Amino acid sequence: MAICTVYSTHSLDSTCSISTPTKTHLGFNQKQVVFFTTGKRMVKRGGGYKITCSADKTVVIGLAADSGCGKSTFMRRLTSVFGGAAEPPKGGNPDSNTLISDTTTVICLDDYHSLDRTGRKEKGVTALDPRANNFGLMYEQVKALKDGIAVEKPIYNHVTGLLDPPETIKPPKILVIEGLHPMFDQRVRDLLDFSLYLDISNEVKFAWKIQRDMAERGHSLESIKASIEARKPDFEAYIDPQRQYADAVIEVLPTQLIPGDNEGKTLRVRLIMREGVKYFSPVYLFDEGSTISWIPCGRKLTCSYPGIKFFYGPETYFGNEVSVLEMDGQFDRLDELIYVESHLSNLSTKFYGEVTQQMLKHSDFPGSNNGTGLFQTIIGLKIRDLYEQILASKAAAPLEASKA
Numbered sequence: 507m508a509i510c511t512v513y514s515t516h517s518l519d520s521t522c523s524i525s526t527p528t529k530t531h532l533g534f535n536q537k538q539v540v541f542f543t544t545g546k547r548m549v550k551r552g553g554g555y556k557i558t559c560s561a562d563k564t565v566v567i568g569l570a571a572d573s574g575c576g577k578s579t580f581m582r583r584l585t586s587v588f589g590g591a592a593e594p595p596k597g598g599n600p601d602s603n604t605l606i607s608d609t610t611t612v613i614c615l616d617d618y619h620s621l622d623r624t625g626r627k628e629k630g631v632t633a634l635d636p637r638a639n640n641f642g643l644m645y646e647q648v649k650a651l652k653d654g655i656a657v658e659k660p661i662y663n664h665v666t667g668l669l670d671p672p673e674t675i676k677p678p679k680i681l682v683i684e685g686l687h688p689m690f691d692q693r694v695r696d697l698l699d700f701s702l703y704l705d706i707s708n709e710v711k712f713a714w715k716i717q718r719d720m721a722e723r724g725h726s727l728e729s730i731k732a733s734i735e736a737r738k739p740d741f742e743a744y745i746d747p748q749r750q751y752a753d754a755v756i757e758v759l760p761t762q763l764i765p766g767d768n769e770g771k772t773l774r775v776r777l778i779m780r781e782g783v784k785y786f787s788p789v790y791l792f793d794e795g796s797t798i799s800w801i802p803c804g805r806k807l808t809c810s811y812p813g814i815k816f817f818y819g820p821e822t823y824f825g826n827e828v829s830v831l832e833m834d835g836q837f838d839r840l841d842e843l844i845y846v847e848s849h850l851s852n853l854s855t856k857f858y859g860e861v862t863q864q865m866l867k868h869s870d871f872p873g874s875n876n877g878t879g880l881f882q883t884i885i886g887l888k889i890r891d892l893y894e895q896i897l898a899s900k901a902a903a904p905l906e907a908s909k910a
């Protein structure tokens with residue numbers, strides 16, 4: 507490691523690691539102070555040397571869920587927290603799965619399928635099976651991006667079922683890797699600064715699938731049932747166990763307010779937040795660490811049948827201490843959410859009412875009237891806070907080092 511002064515997007519000195527095959531290269535050596543006046547990233551490849559500055563490093567977020575479980579919806583909420591819309595890479599493959607905004611780049615891990623649709627059929631494996639995915643490449647490329655180096659990432663084309671020529675991905679401020687396996691491979695898992703798992707119960711998954719694949723894509727009820735059943739063993743073997751590694755889990759279950767209900771319209775949603783995660787402090791209701799049951803319906807919150815019930819308290823999840831915030835039921839009037847927001851703490855908002863504002867802004871997104879939208883919005887704000895804390899700690903690091 508060497509200290510260098512960097513003039514780029516950062517105003518503070520950054521700690522840089524310099525790797526060079528020879529001591530002196532293109533006007534600098536490891537003892538010199540290096541000045542850069544152009545270029546956003548302190549990385550040069552192809553010239554035989556590489557400089558990586560910690561303040562330039564990408565923050566990596568993992569989002570795991572089965573297909574059709576709300577990953578895209580969550581990504582839209584997260585991107586919105588940072589402002590600006592996410593778009594596919596300009597002028598690239600129209601079937602690219604990547605979404606880029608000013609701050610975030612979201613890559614879909616389906617792009618690391620090593621077997622295309624025909625290949626999987628021939629070998630008799632599903633896309634959920636690790637044998638159909640290239641975890642070595644996933645690790646190398648996520649690591650490179652985290653270190654500030656651009657990669658040529660493959661593209662899995664969901665329209666044709668083929669692997670298309672790769673696309674260039676430049677290191678963003680925040681990289682989100684979303685898909686079936688962000689926490690499956692330990693090497694990839696260790697690169698994550700924060701991980702989230704969307705845990706949708708079978709009943710609700712089925713209801714959502716029917717809604718989308720039957721109503722919007724013209725699939726038959728039988729084919730939807732068959733596809734869910736066919737994925738189940740591999741889902742249970744390879745996807746579901748990733749819950750244990752997640753820093754936060756959003757669990758979506760049928761309501762308990764209507765006995766025997768499994769229509770999937772009214773939902774009981776639990777936000778399970780691991781304790782002791784660096785840069786992440788769980789949200790709480792009223793009093794941190796207490797166990798609380800709260801029915802907010804009445805003068806300040808309009809609730810039609812079956813009402814709304816909140817719960818908050820400590821629990822154990824896969825042997826880890828967690829805090830759980832739960833909401834069962836749905837909001838009648840989204841503007842009244844401010845009443846609920848005012849009773850929640852540690853939200854990482856920048857101003858009073860920011861959660862409500864975000865929810866109102868995207869009232870047309872699925873889940874906006876229930877705990878799925880509320881908790882996805884809260885996690886989006888927590889990720890912004892985590893990113894800002896990591897950035898601040900990196901900026902402070904060289905100052906600490908120089909004091910030593």
Ligand SMILES: Nc1ncnc2c1ncn2[C@@H]1O[C@H](COP(=O)(O)OP(=O)(O)OP(=O)(O)O)[C@@H](O)[C@H]1O
Nearest residue numbers: 572573574575576577578579714717718872873878
């Ligand atoms: N919170 C929600 N409440 C109700 N329905 C939802 C919710 N989230 C998602 N859905 C339903 O599930 C469908 C899939 O959502 P979304 O596209 O966000 O999931 P996905 O995980 O990105 O899917 P895929 O991986 O198949 O692209 C939506 O069209 C909607 O019908």
Ligand SMILES: O=C(CO)[C@H](O)[C@H](O)COP(=O)(O)O
Nearest residue numbers: 572573616623633664667686
């Ligand atoms: O689980 C999936 C994505 O999350 C898909 O089933 C997988 O990527 C295979 O895609 P396709 O059905 O387009 O061949």
